[in-house]
Amino acid sequence: MTIQEMPGSTAYRPSPPPAWQPRTDPAPLLPDASPYRVLGTGAAAGADPALLRRLYAELVRGRRYNAQATALTRQGRLAVYPSSTGQEACEVAAALVLQEQDWLFPSYRDTLAVVARGLDPVQALTLLRGDWHTGYDPREARIAPLCTPLATQLPHAVGLAHAARLKGDDVVALAMVGDGGTSEGDFHEALNFAAVWQAPVVFLVQNNGFAISVPLAKQTAAPSLAHKAVGYGMPGRLVDGNDAAALHQVLGEAVERARRGGGPTLVEAITYRMEAHTNADDATRYRGDAEVDAWRDHDPIALLERELTARGLLDEDGVREAAEAAEAMAADLRARMNADPVLDPMDLFTHVYAERTGQLREQEAQLRAELEAEADVEDGR
Ligand SMILES: Cc1ncc(C[n+]2csc(CCOP(=O)(O)OP(=O)(O)O)c2C)c(N)n1
Numbered sequence: 001m002t003i004q005e006m007p008g009s010t011a012y013r014p015s016p017p018p019a020w021q022p023r024t025d026p027a028p029l030l031p032d033a034s035p036y037r038v039l040g041t042g043a044a045a046g047a048d049p050a051l052l053r054r055l056y057a058e059l060v061r062g063r064r065y066n067a068q069a070t071a072l073t074r075q076g077r078l079a080v081y082p083s084s085t086g087q088e089a090c091e092v093a094a095a096l097v098l099q100e101q102d103w104l105f106p107s108y109r110d111t112l113a114v115v116a117r118g119l120d121p122v123q124a125l126t127l128l129r130g131d132w133h134t135g136y137d138p139r140e141a142r143i144a145p146l147c148t149p150l151a152t153q154l155p156h157a158v159g160l161a162h163a164a165r166l167k168g169d170d171v172v173a174l175a176m177v178g179d180g181g182t183s184e185g186d187f188h189e190a191l192n193f194a195a196v197w198q199a200p201v202v203f204l205v206q207n208n209g210f211a212i213s214v215p216l217a218k219q220t221a222a223p224s225l226a227h228k229a230v231g232y233g234m235p236g237r238l239v240d241g242n243d244a245a246a247l248h249q250v251l252g253e254a255v256e257r258a259r260r261g262g263g264p265t266l267v268e269a270i271t272y273r274m275e276a277h278t279n280a281d282d283a284t285r286y287r288g289d290a291e292v293d294a295w296r297d298h299d300p301i302a303l304l305e306r307e308l309t310a311r312g313l314l315d316e317d318g319v320r321e322a323a324e325a326a327e328a329m330a331a332d333l334r335a336r337m338n339a340d341p342v343l344d345p346m347d348l349f350t351h352v353y354a355e356r357t358g359q360l361r362e363q364e365a366q367l368r369a370e371l372e373a374e375a376d377v378e379d380g381r
């Protein structure tokens with residue numbers, strides 16, 4: 001027996017008034033039943049050839065970047081690298097739909113999006129190299145730091161977008177998050193505020209099937225992650241996350257809608273993480289080769305290559321040129337990452353507090369004395 005069923009209970013029992021209606025018609029907010037696709041469908045004929053070529057060059061460069069960064073972890077030059085191989089289309093499209101004044105809020109897996117937005121490939125790896133702070137000036141790049149705590153970048157994106165709107169600035173924020181991140185409280189808070197405030201923000205969920213070893217089926221019972229949008233009162237869009245042209249279109253529409261004052265959108269991209277969670281993970285412990293192989297037939301680069309070739313927009317020379325450009329980027333990345341960074345250990349104490357505590361000043365003096373003693377030994381004094 002609940003408290004409300006107890007005889008004589010005066011507990012408040014809300015009941016809707018007879019004329020109750022939903023505040024928002026949920027039908028237009030609902031995502032399509034299956035992920036939206038362009039490549040390999042009739043819609044592909046309408047795609048801009050210059051855009052398709054640009055996407056192709058970026059995808060090829062992105063994959064090579066992932067391979068190079070992973071190699072750098074084995075050489076001890078990077079502490080860790082979460083590869084986005086298989087997810088390059090999401091990464092590249094997210095960056096290319098933004099204008100210069102817009103903001104990108106990436107998660108730790110979104111280094112490629114940061115590089116596709118124009119950041120120096122070395123700066124994008126500074127954080128993962130174990131260096132201090134972000135490695136770049138977020139305000140100058142208009143890219144928030146690559147975010148390791150799950151989903152905390154989402155309320156930040158909403159706050160920035162809302163503030164820009166209050167100031168009358170033409171700014172859209174695009175925030176990236178994984179399927180696992182949608183279970184975080186920050187995801188809920190960000191989407192709720194974004195919809196209530198009609199903030200100019202786009203949420204891109206890369207559903208790559210896993211949160212480390214946890215498959216999507218254990219993560220959520222929702223019909224799709226895009227359906228979650230409806231509960232907040234914003235549209236949900238479901239898109240093939242390996243189809244760069246579809247992603248560019250859907251994300252582009254969401255960004256433009258936000259820019260016009262139409263409010264936020266939640267986009268779920270169905271993709272797959274082809275490699276382990278990071279170089280520190282062994283994916284064979286929780287998934288089989290057959291599953292991974294099935295996704296190889298739906299590879300984002302192959303899908304685009306097929307389309308470009310069929311339309312006569314790409315030949316062998318074009319494929320070679322893209323590969324050579326990617327190789328040159330990788331060689332430069334390797335060379336610069338192999339140079340030892342010049343670091344000042346005293347930086348440990350900078351930017352911790354505006355005013356240093358007594359304990360911190362003591363530790364600072366101790367470290368300075370140790371470094372000076374070490375330098376004296378090296379100088380043979
Ligand atoms: C708040 C918080 N809780 C837990 C973790 C540990 N953690 C790091 S990655 C990860 C899985 C995230 O999966 P998903 O959001 O799907 O992103 P993906 O790694 O697949 O890109 C977890 C649980 C964390 N970084 N932050």
Ligand SMILES: [Mg+2]
Nearest residue numbers: 178179210211
């Ligand atoms: Mg995931």
